[in-house]
Amino acid sequence: MQLHEGLIVRDYRLLRQIGEGGMGQVWLAEDINIERKIALKILSARLSADAELVERFRQEAKLQSHLTHPNIVSLHGFFPFEGTYSIVLEYAPGISLKQLIATIGPIPFARALKILGQILDGLEYTHNKGIIHRDIKPSNIMVDIEHGDSVKIMDFGIAKALGDLSNTNTGAQIGTLYYMSPEQITDSKSIDHRSDIYSLGVLLFEMLTGQKPYDISTENAFKIQSQIVYDEIPDPTTIYPHIPQWLVSILYQMCAKNREERYQSINEIRADIRRMSPPVRPEPVINLKHEAASQPAPKLDPPPQEKSSLKRLFIWAVVIIILIVGYQVVKGFLFTGRDSEAADSLQVESPEANYPRHSQEDNAEPEATDSLKTKTETQPSAQPAQPAPADTL
Numbered sequence: 001m002q003l004h005e006g007l008i009v010r011d012y013r014l015l016r017q018i019g020e021g022g023m024g025q026v027w028l029a030e031d032i033n034i035e036r037k038i039a040l041k042i043l044s045a046r047l048s049a050d051a052e053l054v055e056r057f058r059q060e061a062k063l064q065s066h067l068t069h070p071n072i073v074s075l076h077g078f079f080p081f082e083g084t085y086s087i088v089l090e091y092a093p094g095i096s097l098k099q100l101i102a103t104i105g106p107i108p109f110a111r112a113l114k115i116l117g118q119i120l121d122g123l124e125y126t127h128n129k130g131i132i133h134r135d136i137k138p139s140n141i142m143v144d145i146e147h148g149d150s151v152k153i154m155d156f157g158i159a160k161a162l163g164d165l166s167n168t169n170t171g172a173q174i175g176t177l178y179y180m181s182p183e184q185i186t187d188s189k190s191i192d193h194r195s196d197i198y199s200l201g202v203l204l205f206e207m208l209t210g211q212k213p214y215d216i217s218t219e220n221a222f223k224i225q226s227q228i229v230y231d232e233i234p235d236p237t238t239i240y241p242h243i244p245q246w247l248v249s250i251l252y253q254m255c256a257k258n259r260e261e262r263y264q265s266i267n268e269i270r271a272d273i274r275r276m277s278p279p280v281r282p283e284p285v286i287n288l289k290h291e292a293a294s295q296p297a298p299k300l301d302p303p304p305q306e307k308s309s310l311k312r313l314f315i316w317a318v319v320i321i322i323l324i325v326g327y328q329v330v331k332g333f334l335f336t337g338r339d340s341e342a343a344d345s346l347q348v349e350s351p352e353a354n355y356p357r358h359s360q361e362d363n364a365e366p367e368a369t370d371s372l373k374t375k376t377e378t379q380p381s382a383q384p385a386q387p388a389p390a391d392t393l
């Protein structure tokens with residue numbers, strides 16, 4: 001079946017293609033009866049021809065249709081149409097986390113934590129129901145950047161329906177491979193919810209650094225699997241230095257190779273984030289549209305130490321300016337106010353009040369002398385002034 005804009009697929013009019021993955025194409029579509037927008041995932045002809053797989057999809061769709069959570073894309077239906085099968089999904093506006101990372105690079109950690117927190121909420125809900133996602137990765141997370149980065153997780157259980165991904169070597173599924181837990185590779189039959197925790201750790205690494213933790217130059221599935229099982233996750237701060245250490249340690253515990261050493265539940269991760277994170281500081285908001293138009297990666301924030309020393313320098317500069325201006329004002333006041341009370345009191349209190357007049361006064365032109373005299377008579381102590389405050393600065 002040739003898919004195109006305007007095509008009516010059962011009750012849905014295709015509006016525009018919004019994605020393509022290992023399973024087929026995803027279209028934004030409109031329900032022609034109730035005019036509601038939905039996402040239609042139309043399975044490829046190859047998958048649709050596999051009766052066993054289609055049955056697994058139907059079973060998973062049945063399970064998923066009971067999931068109702070603000071951070072999970074709901075599933076509304078599964079139906080055959082002209083030799084293919086389609087899954088009717090809630091339309092999640094925004095962009096995938098994969099696109100977000102590709103556009104802005106490393107996500108500032110407060111923003112990454114906001115996204116992570118919502119994924120934790122969605123996963124906790126399904127884990128409590130005994131449902132494992134099995135394919136947590138950035139392209140399965142939608143982020144509505146226009147509405148406060150609200151998050152929806154997509155494709156629950158799809159990986160289970162697709163079967164053992166570790167035996168595959170196709171380009172589309174290589175993308176999935178990087179996020180697989182070690183036990184998904186070594187013993188995929190025995191995985192539990194802790195596998196999702198590992199995959200989420202890899203996803204967190206990618207959010208914080210803008211990169212996957214493994215060597216992505218290879219398309220060789222065996223090499224990727226070997227890295228997952230044997231290689232340690234690198235220190236993310238070597239890629240992006242502004243990640244706080246407490247968050248790095250949470251990330252490491254999510255990605256522990258041995259699932260017994262991993263966080264045992266979503267709740268444990270949330271509790272550690274709450275316990276270890278400092279009070280929230282405002283971070284610069286990234287305008288994705290602007291960033292995308294001007295440059296692909298965001299500017300690195302200066303490290304916190306640099307910020308605070310700049311602030312200190314600024315405060316000192318202001319203090320110095322105030323002192324200088326203050327000194328000038330006081331000086332002007334003393335030297336110009338002939339009858340000022342301040343000058344009088346200076347005259348009385350200053351021990352230098354009886355200093356002899358400068359000889360230059362005697363040599364001065366008459367008029368000038370007069371004016372000088374008047375000045376010095378009223379402020380005799382002004383000439384042998386106190387050490388200027390400026391000298392002490």
Ligand SMILES: Nc1ncnc2c1ncn2[C@@H]1O[C@H](COP(=O)(O)OP(=O)(O)O)[C@@H](O)[C@H]1O
Pocket residue numbers: 018019020021022023024025026039041073089090091092093095096139140142154155
């Ligand atoms: N329910 C949905 N709402 C909005 N966009 C979606 C939805 N489902 C899928 N997409 C988009 O289609 C893309 C491809 O999805 P998919 O076929 O599941 O492949 P993959 O997850 O391997 O990228 C997603 O990354 C996303 O951008």
Ligand SMILES: [Mg+2]
Pocket residue numbers: 021139140154155
């Ligand atoms: Mg998907």
